[in-house]
Amino acid sequence: MNRAQRRAQGGFGISPDLLRQAQEMQQKLLQAQQEAANAISEGTAGGGAVRAAVRGDLKIVSVTIAPEAVDPDDVEMLQDLIVAAIRDAQQKAEAKQAEMMNALTGGLNIPGLT
DSSP, X not given: XXXXXXXXXXXXXXXXXXXXXXXXXXXXXXXXXXXXXXXEEEEEETTTTEEEEEETTOXXXXXXXXXXXXXXXXXXXXXXXXXXXXXXXXXXXHHHHHHHHHHHHTTOOOTTOO
């Protein structure tokens, strides 16, 4: 194969169709990563007395505490419930992100994508 033929195939023996497909896949991955980062997951603790919402990028969006969960004599329990609700939300967000990426990549383990 001469230089002109290699150039016509993308320079390295890569067909234009394969290159186009790779670019489309890259765009889909970027879009899916953005959607995953913006998706909100909610975690709960204490039977729903404490709720935490977390985005896919693991940023906390909100924490809601039911009035009956506030006991001035047991602040430590409330603190534990808040941490548990946030952890629950983060785990759900990570699972949702992994599910979205697996659906897009067909289960391939691509470094840097979670």
